[in-house]
Amino acid sequence: RRYWHPLSHVPGPFVWSISHLPIWHQYVVKGGRLLHALPKLHDRYGPVVRISPNEVHLSDTTLYDTIYSVGTRFLKDPSFYTPMEGPVATPILLTVLSPDEHRWRRKMITPFFSRQSVLAVEAMVWDKANKFCDVMQSELDDASKTRPFDAYKALRAVAIDVITEYAYARCWHMLDRPADGYGIWYPEAIRSVQTMFPWLQTLPFLTPLFGALPDGAKIALFPPYKRWNDSLQAVRLAVDQVGAELARGSHPPRRTIIHHLMEPQEKGLRLDDAAVFADAVNVTGAGTETTGATQERAMYEVLRHPDVHASLVKELREAFPNPADMRWTLLEQLPVLNGVIKEALRLNPGVPGRLPRVVPPGGATFNGVYLPGGTIVSMSAWDMHNDPSVFPSPSAFDPYRWIQGTTTTAQQIRQREKYLVAFSRGSRGCVGQNLAMCELYCTIAAIFRRFDDLSLRVSSDFGPEDMEMTELVLGYHPNKRRFRV
Template sequence: MYSSNMWDIQLPSITQLISGILVLTVANVLWTLLYRVYFHPLAHIPGPKLAAGTFLYQTYFSLVNGSRFYAQIGKLHEAYGPVVRITPDEIHLSDPANYETIYHVGSKYAKYPRYYNAFSLKYSSFTTCPNDVHKLRRGPLNQFFSRKMVLELEDVVQSKAQKLCNLVTQKLSVGQAVDLHHAFRAVSIDVITEYGFNKCYDLLDKPDLGRHFFLMVRGIGPSLWVYQQWPQLQIANNLPPSVLKKMSPELAQVLTLQEHAREQIVDVKADLDAGLTKHNARQTIFHGILTPSPEEGYVVPSVDDIKDEAYGILAAAADTTGNGMTVAAYHVVNNPEIYKKLRAELKTAFPDPDARLNFTELEKLPYLTGVVKEGLRLSFGVISRLARVVPEGGATFNGHYVPAGTAVSMSSWVLHQDPNYFPAPQEFNPERWSKASPAEQRHMEKGFVPFGKGSRICVGMPLAYCELYVTIAMLFHRFEKLKGNQLTAEDLVYDDYFASHHPINATKFHVIKG
């Protein structure tokens, strides 16, 4: 007979079970770290071992003491060279010669899902990763942001720049300072909402010049880096908006801005469904997206899908162009010699003080062009890195082979400060452009990427250039003596929320009568 004791099973205690789980967890973590640092296909790429071992290296510099991972990447290149491993599966490049390899028309380098999915914009062409899908979604936008369309609708830009100058006149006449930081951004949003929705937000008429709106846009920042670190947390986006808003002030701001965007799309769709255009207005960007396309494979998206596209366009307009104008104007106002030369060129080209400053004529002015380009160069457009996936067959960068599937990125922060392309790179110097030979111009253009390049170049670039030229020219053509406030180094530093943002409590750029 078998003893009953033979069937007795000694179950582990709860303490033993928890201890075993902890041991296995620690062992798994240690093995993952060892694998990433010493055995991973990217183990041969230079860089700090902590960055190779864990995504927390990136997250720390993105969330602690401001979002400054972009600056840390610059320091890593100084220490390790032109190819640096910045996360377990991503390398960053600093050599501008590699830019054309990755970001060219027809590139097979798709956007990196872990990076772009964190924006939580499932439909937006900006965050669409597969190149073939992006082509379909981007197509309807291209015609509305083409140079031809921008020139046809230049009056929209002219009217907003004129309104800005009228505001400056009004404020200065009663001895008040003008908040150009928010005013320039208001110009950009008022242009894009009239241009895109036929329903201007009129932020230039608001007492705070839209400051609350821009805080909403900024709200996406922290959640972006959290979702990159822990992609699984994006499941929270499926919760009711009312719950999400209570969970996080930042998410509340994002959701409110998305609701703004959705309202505009609903209005446009109702307009189309009724077979007419409200306000006797023209076709807009979103009329075009909601209209069936002959392009094979194009499916008219839903209102909720287009909401993502609208949100992406609003967020892009909120800071990139406005920041370029702010940087340009700040340096002009605080450098009397630059101010004098710019005024002289504008007054020579347009001697009539009431002349219309046409975009096509302004583009021909070399010194103004230098001011615009330096404003873009030192505002960096998108300060964050642009992450792509190495296609089948792998790639070699500066002697380092990386396999297919590797994330590879480059950034304007590094390229725009490369002294091989821009001597004395931190100096705002319009003459580096206005006095450059054609060969020197072509050389600088290789390192000048405020809008990116290739198939994924910023769709709004033609409109942005029109806003920059017209607004900067009109302001300094009209006002002979503007005096700027003094800003500290910390006021001028950038936080990386994809676009460049100054710290939330930083003193903003104002002008008074000089």
């Protein structure tokens, strides 16, 4: 593997080049710190580094569009994506490898996530955002409660309530369940199941074996699967309710994604029941932790920077003397809010880590290094968002880097927008990004238009490392010590 392999000429650490264990170690033992280990390897070995027997990681951010673009010939790596099917035992849109099948399946749901479709349900998003503010107001006003408000849980409840209302026309009402931790069990289930992936990716023969086991055996072997199984049952119930509704010939006032997927499509084709369920799991899960975590990061950073906090409150109050007049399209025109949202996405991308692709037949050359066809090649949003040549002082939260002025030119902003790939790019980019952006703008605007006296409450040992990104597939904070308001 080291000396007689087609990638023997690619620089990289010895152990990484002969084994998958270093990547497994970064995920399992180090707690998802691969995205921090890779830049250190690039500092030592250059822009092209061999990180496993058949995988090469690239740090040259100008190459991103070569690999992740519409019509790319660099297809998804099955050894990375197929193990993600294990928990639902069937391909989801994220893991479909065939471009033709992916195109057909994406085409089915894309109209429901278009900007026009999201604008049509903006009132629902505002309802959830304002409900969050009502819940926080109630908690903070309750004299019998001395503990600050745990925004970590409630912000994820906003995301859950939005996506379930959007996908099924049946809200799960997590914001109404403070005794249940605002439904925190659901995002924790998503997090727990991802701890399986490094094992299945390192030992791929386990994927079909694990999928064939009954649920009881899965839970016995992997106790966190219990949470995941509970989440699957919740999604199954929602899908079954939609199916029963269609069988009765009744329809909700608003046609949803799941209603659409369960009905015949063009040429009489439709997804089978397993694929509908898998995509329902994908839509619900992907629409929860990613958006909730970015909202959390935005709120944390604004409260941590008094100057930004004051500027944002002032901007919102001057633009909207009546908060009922706030609209997503108008909020996008506010420079400070726009900068806050983009910085939160930059520092907290939903999927910060590497996205492996397969070099097409004939090979490809990157930075003077030839990679034969079949080589796995990867880049990451984290590297794009932390390129100091594009984002000076990349670890700093600086919403003003997105505002044209004396220190920032329009050309610099255009370049930064090109390098902001929180939703990836191309035909494999996040299909739900319009809904996510609507949620981010509405929720953050609702919070800071209503409240001007919020402050952070953190323990004495809380530090920057508590908000540092780690990743399984989705991005996370260690959350050993959470901030409160």
